[in-house]
Amino acid sequence: MEDFDAPAEGPPVAAFSSAFHVEEVRQDGDRLVYVGEPRVGQQALEREVWPLFREHGYEVRLTTVKDSETDPISGVELHQSRHALVADPRSMGIDGIPWTNVVMLLLTVLTTLFAGTIWYYEPLTSPLDLVTGDSWKFSVAVLSVLGIHELGHYVLSRYHDVDASLPYFIPVPTFIGTLGAVIRMKGRIPDRDALFDIGVAGPLAGLVAAVVVSTVGLLMDPISVPASVQNSPDAIVIEFGYPPLLHGLSMLTGQPLTYSDPSTAVNPVVFGGWIGLFVTFLNLIPVGQLDGGHLVRAMAGEQAERVAAFVPLALFALAGYLFFVQGLDIRDSVAIWTFWGFITIGLAYAGHATPIYEEPLDRKRMAVGLLTFALGLLCFTPVPFQYVSGF
Known part of the structure; x- marks a missing residue:
């Protein structure tokens, strides 16, 4: 039996000695390091030690540490890699003001307001123009859909006692205004139930928000395209492909998605809902750390790797079909699927x-x-957007 005693905050060494042989115990600030060698496989080791450390308020992982010492005869510095259980304190609360999250959110508010001025054809001559027109409607539509999606993940992470950050919004000054939002999972997922619940909460919450936003946008008055824009040779016209779910909402509300009159366009809030539906589909692609990857891993176990292997082939095949068969330009939807x-x-x-x-x-x-996967397919359109010449 090992003679080492763990720090008072950690579990006793004897509690997991059958799974891990401890040779040395270190404490680096709040971090505990148990250097030694596993006596069982990694999965069996994790199942043995994870609940013990979790009870004491730590997240533990198996890793390697590099030690060095000087040979007393040759004077050469020798390096040795050894296994170690590294335990970091779990922090489920929010310590102070999350300034990074706040700053990124404020920047994303600005970039989505800027994008809103583009969609509402509002001239931008001073910073005040960002808040005096209708651009705030587009900003609220986009941020609410993305924010509710990520908060769905966050709430279920807290429910399953998994450490996760608040959402990080990603500001980009484009016609969308953002690249989305993410949360950072800092704790281990206890079981497949938790992995499923955390993974499915985002798409379902975001989908509900996107449906609400799209419906509100359809019921709002359409906007007028200025004659100066219609007659401009430099105007860029983007034609969006609407997914089946949005077509269904159009039918239910009795409101059109397109108008025969080129001077009339659907309210940009609808585009905010379109972004939410498109993001929902992308997140449900069943691969890796995407929400769809979490779902298929929870549902199919390790067989999810086989599903993931076919996903890139399917996307490249779709891009090839649009380019070679449909004859679309590479800058259109061909590029995005590639x-x-x-x-x-x-x-x-x-x-x-x-x-x-x-x-x-x-x-x-x-x-x-x-x-959820079926609803994701209702958010899919093979040609999300394409550039067309003139109004």
Whole structure:
């Protein structure tokens, strides 16, 4: 038996000695490091030590540490790599004001307001123009959809006692104004139930928000395209493809998505809902750390790797079909599916999230998962957008 005693805050060494042989115990500030060698495989080790450290308020992981010492005879510095259980304190609360999140949110408010001036054809001559026109409507539409999506993940992370950050919004001064929002998962996922719940909460919450935003936008008055824009040779016209779900909302509300009169356009709030639907579909692509990757990993276990292997091929095939068969320009939707083909290669290589325990899901969660993927397909359109010449 090991003679080492853990710090008072950590679990006793004897509690996991059958799974990990401890040779040395270190304390680096709040971090605990148990240097030694595993006596079982990594999965069995994690299942043994994870609940023990969690009870004491730590997240633990198996890693390697590099030690060095000087040879007394030759004077040469020798390096040695050894295994170690590294335990960091768990922090489920928000310590102080999350300034990074706040600043990124404020910047994203500005960039989405800027994007709103583009969609509402409002001249931007001073910073005050960002808040005196209608651009705030587009900003609220986009931020509410993205924010509710990420808060869905955050709330279920807290429910399952998994450490996660508040949403980080990503500001980009383009015609959308943002690249979306993310939360950072800092704790291990305990089981497949938790992985499923956290993964499914974002798409479902964001989808509800996108439906509400789209419906409100459809019921709002359309906007007028200025004659100066219609007659400008430099005007860029983007034609959006609407997914089946948005067409269904158009039918239910009795409001059109397009107008025969080129001087009339749908209210930009509808485009905010369109962004939410498109983001929902992209997040439900079943690969890696995407929400769809979490769902398929929770539903199919390690067989999810086989599903992920086909995803890039499907996206490249779609891009090829649009380019060679439909004859679309590369800058249109061909480019976006090619881009996502490469993105999913990287995500597949990085792998899925791995829960500590692998008990299968119950039938209720399996049904919710299948329904979620079906709803995701209703948010899909093969040609999300394309450039057209003139109004």
